[in-house]
Amino acid sequence: MNAPFEGIGASVRRKEDLRFISGRGNYTDDINRPNQTYAVFRRSDRPHANIISIDTSAAKSAPGVVAVYTAEDLAAIGGLPCGWQIHSKDGSPMAEPKHPVLAEGKVRHVGDPIAVVIAETKQQARDAAELIEIDLQDLPATATVTDALKSGAAQIHDNAPGNVCYDWHIGDKEATEAAFAKAAKIVKLDLENNRLVPNAMEPRVAIGDYDRHTSDYTLFTTSQNPHVIRLLMGAFVLGLPEHKLRVVAPDVGGGFGSKIYHYAEEATVTWAAGKLGRPVKWTADRTESFMSDAHGRDHVSTAEMALDAQGNFLALRVNTLANMGAYLSTFAPAVPTYLYATLLAGTYRTPVIYAEVKAVFTNTVPVDAYRGAGRPEATFLLERLVDTICHDTGFDPVAIRLQNFIPKDAFPYQTPVALQYDSGDYFTTMEVAMKNADYAGFPARKAAAAAKGKLRGIGISTYLEACGIAPSAVVGSLGARAGLYEVANIRVHPTGSVSVFTGTHSHGQGHETTLAQLVTSQLGVPFSQVEIVHGDTNRIPFGMGTYGSRSLAVGGTAMVKAMDKIIAKGKKIAAHLLEASVDDIEFADGSFKVAGTDRAKTLSEIALTAYVPHNYPITEIEPGLDETAFYDPANFTFPGGCHVCEVEIDPETGVTSIVNFTAVDDVGRVINPMIVEGQVQGGVAQGIGQALLEHAVYDSNAQLLSGSFMDYTMPRADNLTNISVATENTLCTHNPLGVKGCGEVGAIGSPPAVMNAVISALKDYGVRHMNMPASPEKIWGIINAGRKAAE
Amino acid sequence: MYDFGYTKPSSLADAVAALAGDDEAKALAGGQTLIPVLKQRLNKPTKVVDLSKLGLSGITVTGDSVTIGAMTNHATVAASADVKRAIPALAALAGGIGDIQVRNRGTIGGSMANNDPSACYPSAVLALGATITTNKRSISADDYFQGMFTTALEAGEVITSVTFPVPAKAAYIKFKNPASRYAMVGVFVANGPKGVRVAVTGAGQGGVFRHTGAEAALSKSWSPASLDGVSISPDNMNSDIHASAPYRAHLVGVVTKRAVAAAG
Incomplete structure (x- = not known):
């Protein structure tokens, strides 16, 4: 019997799922250390206030309390660092106010931690936290970028005048102005990208541990990138060298970006464990998650397109205000700049683009990258703008896109906003998406819906996104304070099974399956004989973690490079055993063969020889079969595609139902089609959530109104439909696998498709644009106003 | 805790x-x-x-009434063949509360005693003109509800059962809050021994209330069309991030019509 095909291209079932679906995962909260204590944070319930006094005496003497700490106790440690520095138009560095671990002198958002209580039980810590007397003097607060920029707005940080973090730009301003001056038509659109709460299924957890006999620290944490946390917390906050600090991120139940960042609770429990000589555990409750996990999106923008009379895009001008929240989260400054404005060419050959981005502090939870990070904001802006052009001018949404797409033969394509796309074919993804969505049959379906009293609309979006952020030298020149390479260590064990130590981290993506398939394909090792190890700085050489759909393109390529080294060494061993020249050894299907003969050695035989080197070229090569590669990509990868959404609206209630959703994506080479389909479906569900349901709402005093699932609408199965997913792939040209990435495409392409469909359904009611979420009340308001206007 | x-x-x-x-x-x-x-x-x-x-769960159906023990959970009511036959709208209402876990734990007595302004059961109790029986007395629905989270129950008074007269026609339609899935506007319409009664939950600031405008119109003619032109003031409606008072008032009209249509 032939072994089942389990290499690249096979829909192998996810090997991690047995433990996940049977409740046998090992999540951070499942970990308990001997003699453990429990931390509970006392957080601000005010958006902006001076701290007049904190009295911890009653809390300290409460039953079971081990310690109570405030900022005063943490004076010797640093603030939470920011990993990316943007420079403003005038060359000045961004305002980078201190982000204290516990509030110093002032609280700046609801949820800002003020004190921590550590007690024998969580219950005792909670009881004592309530006994801390905090005297706050309220200050005026702002939640929105527009309010925060008003003259006279409350100053959130002394060293950020006018609440401006940076005022940045990209592109050719003069050429853009010149193009606008000659335009036959200019279409302008004001739009907002709604603030979202990530809401990973597993709340954040952190356990600090300290061994006084070795002076080793361990942090168990819900992180997408344990080495990054080790570096940020060790070097910048606690002053601990790498060899004395181990960071473990075990099974993690979803991240979506929110678990990239280094958070105050991680530093607090690690520091306190050292101070107390006892493990300290903190587990967020859901309310804390809402007010302390970095939020996503929150842009206010104006977009203008200059067109000639034929509908060719001549120039794009964009002005965006980006909400940073009260402090700079780890990678926040990069999101509305290099992950957003550089994407504004999208799928179009717009010759000149100029974008200005002002990042603004407000009294809200810090905002950082959330699934898509900048690219959904750019895509929403562009694709709403294109449909608005059609609304204003009468151009057809399909025709105008086809007319302005970057031609198939134009790759590599240099955009006017820094990026150079290596490959793509937007014509094919759109053609297939329209076919799969039966776009041509829409008028008949619309008529059938109208007969039932329903408004039916169809919307298209096309998108281009950038994954696997790279290369290190370029991102460094743009302000990144880290490299963006990836690391893989491939260990072929003596009997031929393989352990892969990857610096990427799986928190739902299925790496244990997909990455094993790479080994099966390249080394010919059976899938069952491959183990993927991640999430522990003591086991993995180094790594930058998982975000920006980088694991396969960057981490997978590092594996390929390490496996190349394994094969190269294996050839030398094989040449020795087979008494042939190294140049004559070929490796295929797990076996080293002398070219043109049937003399061969399997990888297992080579591995055994490498570890039992009795008959071995010991003077030429070392024993063992264990290789490491660091891979720094030459460029981003550029997935793209087309999403088509069809909605039906109940005009009496304003309720929108997604009736059809079709995604056709170009994600590069597909390793596991089933996992790609799942990733796209999940991303589309989140995009539909953003478009129709999700909204982090602050009131005018910066109180978070949608602070629980009672008010924050998560997408649920009955909000969705069966999502049709297909791929039409072009290969990445600069990595050996040809892979691009699929983790975010769903969340990037879908929101404008949904909104274009909603607005198309409401065409008869005079709507030109609406901001997300397209809630029933908003839609009813439009219908009601349209009806009144018609009367 | x-x-x-x-x-x-x-x-x-x-x-x-x-x-x-x-x-x-x-x-x-x-x-x-x-x-x-x-x-x-x-x-x-x-x-x-x-x-x-306390042995307070169980369902008794006679020719003209349905009595549900206070500790009977929603899933039991939803699944009861007797309730489905006598007052199908009541079984459907119970089957639409919360999710499976909530329905397996939540009880009619608990819902009534709490009188959450967006709970489903109060609309059925008020529209059907049910009687709430306690350890001390019987209370008519019209006397029982006294505003949001407020009822006629006295300190130490425990609900033992709720008795619903069987109507000729009834239906409950719920427009759910998109986030919490509680009733943002829930309307129970009934045409029965207590007359035509329309009770609205989720919408009003004071909790469940009777929609007298709709009752008057439906008493003349029991049909969705007879509600054309019937509106309700937004003045006493709830308002939150999901629905303003005018939108809720509008939805009361839409949902009432749909409930009448569903009742047949």
């Missing part, structure tokens, strides 16, 4: 005694509101009196 005392009496008299004279004691029925409130430390009872051993 704060510490609290806990008792599970096995007779109604013991339960009443445990609650009597202690304003800070709380009765526990299905716990679908009380337990979350305790977990969030929003309530600090001296003791929790668990009513689950």
